[in-house]
Amino acid sequence: MSNIVAIVGRPNVGKSTFFNRLVESRQAIVNETAGVTRDRNYGKSLWNGVEFSVIDTGGYVVNSDDVFEDEIRKQVRLAMDEADVIIFAVDVESGITDLDIAVGNILRRVDKPVFLVVNKVDNVQRHMEIHEFYALGLGEKLYPISGMNGSGTGDLLDDVVAAFPKKEKEEVIEEGIPRFAVVGRPNVGKSSFINALTGEDRNIVTDIAGTTRDAINTRYNKYGHDFYLVDTAGLRKKARVKEDVEFYSVLRSVRAIEEADVCLVMIDATRGMEAQDVNIFNLAIRNKKGVVLLVNKWDLMEKDNSSVNKFTEMIHERIAPFTDVPIIFMSAMTKQRIFKALETAVEVYQNKSQKVKTSTLNEVLLAAIEKYPPPSIKGKYIKIKYVTQLPSPTPSFALFANLPQYIKDPYRRYIENQIRDQFNFTGVPIQIFFRKK
Numbered sequence: 001m002s003n004i005v006a007i008v009g010r011p012n013v014g015k016s017t018f019f020n021r022l023v024e025s026r027q028a029i030v031n032e033t034a035g036v037t038r039d040r041n042y043g044k045s046l047w048n049g050v051e052f053s054v055i056d057t058g059g060y061v062v063n064s065d066d067v068f069e070d071e072i073r074k075q076v077r078l079a080m081d082e083a084d085v086i087i088f089a090v091d092v093e094s095g096i097t098d099l100d101i102a103v104g105n106i107l108r109r110v111d112k113p114v115f116l117v118v119n120k121v122d123n124v125q126r127h128m129e130i131h132e133f134y135a136l137g138l139g140e141k142l143y144p145i146s147g148m149n150g151s152g153t154g155d156l157l158d159d160v161v162a163a164f165p166k167k168e169k170e171e172v173i174e175e176g177i178p179r180f181a182v183v184g185r186p187n188v189g190k191s192s193f194i195n196a197l198t199g200e201d202r203n204i205v206t207d208i209a210g211t212t213r214d215a216i217n218t219r220y221n222k223y224g225h226d227f228y229l230v231d232t233a234g235l236r237k238k239a240r241v242k243e244d245v246e247f248y249s250v251l252r253s254v255r256a257i258e259e260a261d262v263c264l265v266m267i268d269a270t271r272g273m274e275a276q277d278v279n280i281f282n283l284a285i286r287n288k289k290g291v292v293l294l295v296n297k298w299d300l301m302e303k304d305n306s307s308v309n310k311f312t313e314m315i316h317e318r319i320a321p322f323t324d325v326p327i328i329f330m331s332a333m334t335k336q337r338i339f340k341a342l343e344t345a346v347e348v349y350q351n352k353s354q355k356v357k358t359s360t361l362n363e364v365l366l367a368a369i370e371k372y373p374p375p376s377i378k379g380k381y382i383k384i385k386y387v388t389q390l391p392s393p394t395p396s397f398a399l400f401a402n403l404p405q406y407i408k409d410p411y412r413r414y415i416e417n418q419i420r421d422q423f424n425f426t427g428v429p430i431q432i433f434f435r436k437k
């Protein structure tokens, strides 16, 4: 189950500084293995053994001093929809402002844990000045921190992590049954597709405060497949926040992506694959989820016999280097290939769950390694002796070598390509580690 923390607050209180502190060390690890660019506004963090995602909502709105209250409201609404815990950051240097009061007024009515964090408390002197923030009426406890030097952040995180909702026992997810999430920008056709598949009208909006659960996994047994569809508040609700700001739909997809095994990333054929689509795709990859790309509204396209190839090429350019992804050209309206889409998602789930036998792996890979061994460095030969798939939930491979530290990225890619050529990991991000033997 995913835990999501959102940071809200007006510009310049230090949200992104604090965000960076939270995700920094963690990000380094993630980047090294996944080889994807980091997102300025979304990252993973770890505290007391609990993993959680952090969203810096500030990064998604206009970051200037004359930002409108309206903009901040959107930011807060978004956090309310998407997060488990909200961190409301204020600034001791500037003291309380009208915008702080406006945000405080909204957050007082939220039924999720809100932490009032007073930032820029870099020293004892500043500590004396925090009390004015009690006036925001957000409870007994203030959290003085310095995002810059890190003081106070430990106490804050202890309490944040303790505030995550406990796993809901009522919703038991059966192991081995794939969980799918259909994600994409507004109006690409997600609801139409799901309605076409499940025969239900999911456009019904339940928006009574406190009644919308964060994630609901509905189990289906249809067309010979047993699967869950992940449905989150963010996807279920028809935009309470008007989706006029880049990235809002990315945020709306975060929880669904985290809850799923395979993400069906839907794009609108008439619009091509735009930056925001790529962001959603990358979010899935970064979370090591299986991916199927659905090109919807294919019925609207004027086609000739090179259309599919051209479109595929365009997509590959955008999603490189990870292009081993199934692409389905479909129409939720005419129902063209909607079952194919489901079937492909099931296949990707199987690819993601497979464990390759160590003997087979060694047979295939050691031959490939012998053919192209890692280049020697400083006159030393690098010998890879043994390969095994790790017992991790997403496909990871460990290659044991005498000098693993000398193996470079191009060689890692060679190994990855060999694995993809020889086994079927289509739609699945894989990780490769070199270890000392």
Ligand code: GDP
Binding pocket: 009, 010, 011, 012, 013, 014, 015, 016, 017, 018, 058, 063, 119, 120, 121, 122, 145, 146, 147, 148, 149
């Ligand atoms: P955001 O707009 O809320 O994301 O704020 P930023 O993280 O961009 O920070 C705004 C300014 O405050 C920058 O100049 C930061 O260097 C500064 N700042 C951030 N955190 C601290 C802190 O803990 N102490 C002090 N003194 N300055 C800080």
Ligand code: GDP
Binding pocket: 184, 185, 186, 187, 188, 189, 190, 191, 192, 193, 296, 297, 298, 299, 300, 330, 331, 332, 333, 334
């Ligand atoms: P969502 O916001 O992603 O859930 O998108 P919707 O399912 O609400 O669809 C947005 C609009 O696109 C609606 O007017 C749909 O009727 C239309 N639409 C969805 N799928 C298709 C399709 O395959 N072909 C065509 N022509 N229109 C579609």
